[in-house]
Amino acid sequence: MRTTNRVNPKVRPTNSQSRNSKKTAIPPANLNPTNANSDRPRPRRVFDARSLAASQSGAQTAKILRTPRTRTARNGPPARPRKFKTPAKTPSSRDRRTPRRRAPKQSDAEEGDDAQRMEIEKVYRELAEDTKQAPARYNPRQPDFSNLMETWPSFPTGVTAHTAGVVEKLTSLSGRTPHGYVPPYELGNRLFKGQYVRFVDAKEKSEAVAEAQRLSQQRADEYSQRKGDLVEPEEIKFTPVGGETKKALIRTLVQGSYSEARLAKDKSPILQEVRRHLGNNETYQTVGKSSQFTAKVEALLASSRPVKRA
Structure with a gap:
């Protein structure tokens, strides 16, 4: 049997009522008139009326069955039943159930293209290995x-x-440089460009000539592709130097004897100094420039001379 007890906030509770409230564990009414929430009706609490009866001596205590508390709030929505989720399917289980798709077979044309591509890559690899310069170990003597x-x-x-x-x-x-080392391909490049090259031994000379011939053939191939006609490569060879040329080189490079400019007896000695200075000036080493400068100086000297009168 369930009973409810309403308490008027304006009436003070008597001693009997306070005792009953202590026994029933009912909280006292809110008697604070300044509180704005005092007029709101409080929620009803359910209690068992058998707890108000006097206890019998020697009698067994009554077992009170209470409903289990829910996890939701008192005034909140009722609890909903849980929904159990089915476990997600793993990729392995999907692969087992679903049939595997076979990869489409390549056609003969695609297989031929792949084979041709592999052959081209192989040729490029061989060319890269052939053109790769092998390191040469330096062995000091x-x-x-x-x-x-x-x-x-x-x-x-x-x-x-x-x-x-x-x-x-x-x-x-x-x-x-003295006791220095220059690789053969660098010597061949200098020889191909027409620069001065000095060889230490015959082996270095043969390697440099082979490199110069390769560069000449490469340039001839480029000209042939550009013009559309076959262009022969330039031959790389050495021309023997005569005895007079060797003597002139020795006199110039070793002895330091330079041939003096011979002038006619009727020429001014100033022109001799001018020609000597022009020989040391790189600007007038071009063919024709030194003669033009000398002719200009002669014209100026002739104009400055006094005219002889008879």
Whole structure:
């Protein structure tokens, strides 16, 4: 049996009522008139009326069955039953149930294209390996007379000193350093461009000539593709130097004797100094420039001379 008890907030509870409230564990009414929530009706609480009865001595306590509390709030919505989710299917289970799709077979044309592509890649790989320059190990030689001759003093103290002077001049003209190393492909490139090249031995000379011939053939192929006609490569060879040319080189590079400009007896000595200075000036080394400058100087000298009267 369930009963409810309403308490008027304006009437004070008596002692009997306070005792009953303590026994029933009913909270007292809100008697604070300043509180705005005091007029709101409080929610009803359910209690068992058997708890108000007097306890019997020696009697067993009555077992009160209470309903289980819900996790929701008192005034909240009722609890909803849980819905159990089915486990998601793993990719392995899907693959087992669904039949596997076979990859489409390539046609003969596609297989032929793949084979041709592989052959082209193979040819490019072989060309890259052929053009790749193999590293050459540098093996230093023991010092002997031939090695020391490159750094021999070039003072004219004897025959050996003259030879050392020639070697020093040729080394500086060819862009090399004493006891230095220049790879063969660099020597071949200089030879192909027409620069001064000095070879240490016959092996270095043959490798440089082979590299220069390869560059000449490459340039001829480019010209043939550009013009549409076959262009022969330029031949790389050496022209022997005569005895007079060798003597002139020795006099110029070693001895330092330069031929003086011979002038006629009726010419002014000023022109001799002008020609000597023009020989040391790189600007007037072009063919025709020094003669033009000399002719201009002669014209100015002739105009400044006084005219002889009879």
